[in-house]
Amino acid sequence: ADxxxxxxxxxxxxICLAEAMxxxxxxxxxxxxxxxxxxxxxxxxxxPADFGVRLAAALERWAVQGKGGIWLRVPSQVANVIxxxxxLGFEFHHAQPGYVMLTKWLPATPSSLPVYPHHQVGVGGLVxxxxxxxxxxxxERSGLTAGMVDFWKLPGGxxxxxxxLCDAAVREVREETGIQTVFECVATVRESQSGGPFGCTxxxxxxxxxxxxxxxxxxxxxxxxxxxxxxxxxxxxxxWRDVEELLSSKYYAKGLYGSLLRTACDVAxxxxxxxxxxxxxxxxVNAAAIGPDKRLGLVRVQMKGLAGxxxxxxxxxxxxxxxxxxxx
Numbered sequence: 001a002d003x004x005x006x007x008x009x010x011x012x013x014x015i016c017l018a019e020a021m022x023x024x025x026x027x028x029x030x031x032x033x034x035x036x037x038x039x040x041x042x043x044x045x046x047x048p049a050d051f052g053v054r055l056a057a058a059l060e061r062w063a064v065q066g067k068g069g070i071w072l073r074v075p076s077q078v079a080n081v082i083x084x085x086x087x088l089g090f091e092f093h094h095a096q097p098g099y100v101m102l103t104k105w106l107p108a109t110p111s112s113l114p115v116y117p118h119h120q121v122g123v124g125g126l127v128x129x130x131x132x133x134x135x136x137x138x139x140e141r142s143g144l145t146a147g148m149v150d151f152w153k154l155p156g157g158x159x160x161x162x163x164x165l166c167d168a169a170v171r172e173v174r175e176e177t178g179i180q181t182v183f184e185c186v187a188t189v190r191e192s193q194s195g196g197p198f199g200c201t202x203x204x205x206x207x208x209x210x211x212x213x214x215x216x217x218x219x220x221x222x223x224x225x226x227x228x229x230x231x232x233x234x235x236x237x238x239x240w241r242d243v244e245e246l247l248s249s250k251y252y253a254k255g256l257y258g259s260l261l262r263t264a265c266d267v268a269x270x271x272x273x274x275x276x277x278x279x280x281x282x283x284x285v286n287a288a289a290i291g292p293d294k295r296l297g298l299v300r301v302q303m304k305g306l307a308g309x310x311x312x313x314x315x316x317x318x319x320x321x322x323x324x325x326x327x328x
Contacts, residue, residue: 015142023055026062026070033069033113034062040077052084059088063106072102120196122204123165124156125173125243126264127181130219132274134240135265136228138176141236151251152241154206154261164312166300169207177238178229180215184208184271185297186314187264190256206264208271208297267296294318 036058043051055072072090074082076098090102094116095328105111125135137152145151155176159168166183173181185203188206196202211219216226228238243265252258268273273292298314303322305311313320 002207016117022054024051024058026058027230031069032067033071034067035071035073037073038075038078038081040075043078043081046078046081048080048084052082052088053184055085055088059104059106066068069111070104070106072104073099074102075099082137119202120202121159121165121168121200122184123159123169123172124154124204125169125181125209125247126187126206126208126261126268127152127173128243128268128272129211129225129240129264130223131221132269132272133243134225135243135246136177136179136225137241138230138235139237141234146236150249152239152246152249154286155235155238164300165205166207166312169209173209176235178231179226180212181209182212183300184210185267185299187267187297188260190260204260206260208264208268233303242318262280271296274326 024036026036028034046054059070070090071093072085074085079100082100082102085102088104090104093113095101100261103111103113107114125136128134129136136155138155139152140146145153150313155173156169157172157176159165160171163171165186170181170183173179185208186205187208190204192202192204211225217223219225225240228240230236230238246248247258247262247265248251252261270293293317295316298316300312300314302310302312303320303321
């Protein structure tokens with residue numbers, strides 16, 4: 001009977017054995033939980049059964065202490081201990097190259113542990129030439145749009161980990177076309193609950209960029225824009241395309257993506273004080289006479305956050321409000 005009851009869920013004999021073993025320790029977090037990070041150099045010598053006994057004892061100790069969520073980070077080198085952790089009620093939370101994260105909620109209440117990040121963020125860079133009549137476009141060499149006849153799109157891609165979306169737009173344009181740009185604003189954002197990888201929500205932001213004067217010199221209505229150089233491995237072609245022809249093509253004449261680009265182009269032109277065309281021009285009141293409107297779109301400013309590190313804020317308007325208003 002002792003053998004039948006001496007599994008990983010812990011009998012009195014197992015707990016006594018665990019007390020004689022080296023205890024499994026974790027780091028308390030600010031939410032009343034514990035994070036255990038296994039070290040291959042230290043824990044690789046532990047057999048799965050021994051690890052299970054230690055873990056069962058630790059869970060009992062943490063439950064008595066009133067701890068909440070237990071996070072168990074398991075490096076690939078000690079993946080053999082995942083099985084006893086699952087047998088003790090842990091669940092998979094997420095995996096990354098090099099490790100898997102498991103969690104267990106100790107209280108007899110619904111778990112309040114956060115789910116793994118579930119949004120993917122992509123960007124497109126809208127770059128107009130000096131006249132505002134041509135836009136930088138690409139054709140993909142592979143991917144969803146590669147087989148679409150005469151389909152042109154904005155250069156862009158996914159935001160890298162640790163990268164601000166405005167920096168991602170500038171980087172993607174540079175990588176895919178060789179053109180150096182400067183971020184101006186976020187003009188439009190599309191949010192989709194379908195089509196994202198692994199069930200993620202997909203966000204796509206169209207960023208208005210301008211040609212870098214430092215790299216390409218001043219640009220005016222009569223300037224010849226710099227010639228793009230398509231990224232050989234991913235981009236089949238990169239060209240300056242007529243804005244009106246692009247927006248009137250069968251892919252953008254109507255629908256969500258046409259609206260995204262049409263609105264972003266309108267924001268870019270109005271920020272420069274350039275004449276608009278089509279429906280936007282009909283609705284505008286002498287845009288050229290009004291002059292540039294730099295308040296359009298979401299502009300970035302960096303300030304220190306609560307942790308004292310620089311963070312980005314995107315805002316609409318002339319300037320961010322950084323101080324509390326005086327009391328009347």
